[in-house]
Amino acid sequence: MSVEFQDYYATLGLSREASEDEIKKAFRKLARQYHPDVAQDKPAAEAKFKEINEAYEVLSDPEKRKKYDLLGAHWRDAENGMPPPPPRQSRRRAQAGVPEPEFHFGGTGFSDFFEQYFSGGTRYGFPEDDPGGFQYSYTQGGQPRARRGSDIEGDILVTLHEAMHGTVRPISMQSVNPQTGQVETTEFQVRIPPGATDGRRIRVPGHGEPGQGGAPAGDLFLRVRHATHPNFSSREADIYYELDIAPWEAVLGAEIVVPTLDGSIKLRIPAGAENGQKLRAKNRGLPKGKTGERGDFYVVLNVQLPTTLSSEERTLWENLRATSSFRPRAS
Structure with a gap:
């Protein structure tokens, strides 16, 4: 053939x-x-x-x-x-x-x-x-x-x-x-x-x-x-979802609604969240056999930095730089 x-x-x-x-x-x-x-x-x-x-x-x-x-x-x-x-x-x-x-x-x-x-x-x-x-x-x-x-x-x-x-x-x-x-x-x-x-x-x-x-x-x-999904990926029975967040959401924390395979859930981002950090929602992944148990749903945080700034935004960032006592940790 x-x-x-x-x-x-x-x-x-x-x-x-x-x-x-x-x-x-x-x-x-x-x-x-x-x-x-x-x-x-x-x-x-x-x-x-x-x-x-x-x-x-x-x-x-x-x-x-x-x-x-x-x-x-x-x-x-x-x-x-x-x-x-x-x-x-x-x-x-x-x-x-x-x-x-x-x-x-x-x-x-x-x-x-x-x-x-x-x-x-x-x-x-x-x-x-x-x-x-x-x-x-x-x-x-x-x-x-x-x-x-x-x-x-x-x-x-x-x-x-x-x-x-x-x-x-x-x-x-x-x-x-x-x-x-x-x-x-x-x-x-x-x-x-x-x-x-x-x-x-x-x-x-x-x-x-x-x-x-x-x-x-x-x-x-x-x-x-x-099949490769545009939003989700799988590892065994666990489902992963990448979520882009703003810098202030990572610093101050936030509550965001995210989609899953069977409906949306409200997710709390803790203050001080880091780029690449995983947040877990238990039992929201794929079923595991006939026991009723399911895998977990993981949200992977991607902290996105602004690429363009208005004059007002630039002023605010400069004020933050001038007043903040934060210094990056040495590698």
Whole structure:
């Protein structure tokens, strides 16, 4: 099955020489515009949001971006008849000389292009009773020997809202039989449980590689990848939010309303708050299993200094400098 090249720079509206800061700013602008929680046309926004996330996933990572830039050059050569670099294959299959079956997913939030080149490839977990590596084996009567199908692993893009509340996602999987070359499509649903953390593997029994000789199929494991949110980030079950505050709010303290994944909360900034200081709201993060316990919500303070001053503001700052006894601590 052919794989369509994805122009991630065009998706974010950037040139190939864009800096890391430009990539981050472009993503945040587009993510806020197309986030499904705020867009009126939710289906169209959701599709665009996934494209933006995929582009940012690659271009924000220096190693992935380097690989992508190199691949892009090869892909332009492919238009002139030169094939692109081959996808990653199973080491054991390659050693055994066994054809590598193809699998393409729909509904995971990632394109075939990303799955093939940037998610590590579809990887196979071989049965424990197969220490010598995969091989097609037959009985003395010429019948295929019973052998459980291998497991398949892929990625699934999950928004923080889905991770908070849980959801059910329709998934389709196209597989190419390496012996016949025929394309087979199966459709099924995958339940994303509340509290699905980044990196968690969700097992879908019986949707791996078909078994041999009447043996059962392997399993499909979908690895959760949290979609990058324009405001929040996650670490395990904890949620982080960066809050810009004024210098006087840091010095004098303040009460500010901040958003969370399930409503706003009032936050008290203590007097004398420091840049980078973390304020914790207990049990406002992602759920932890079925116990009712949740992770925490952390607000990271970013003290912002004014870059332009009116004449009146400058006078006030000069008066503060003249009257204040504060001196920075020696490093």
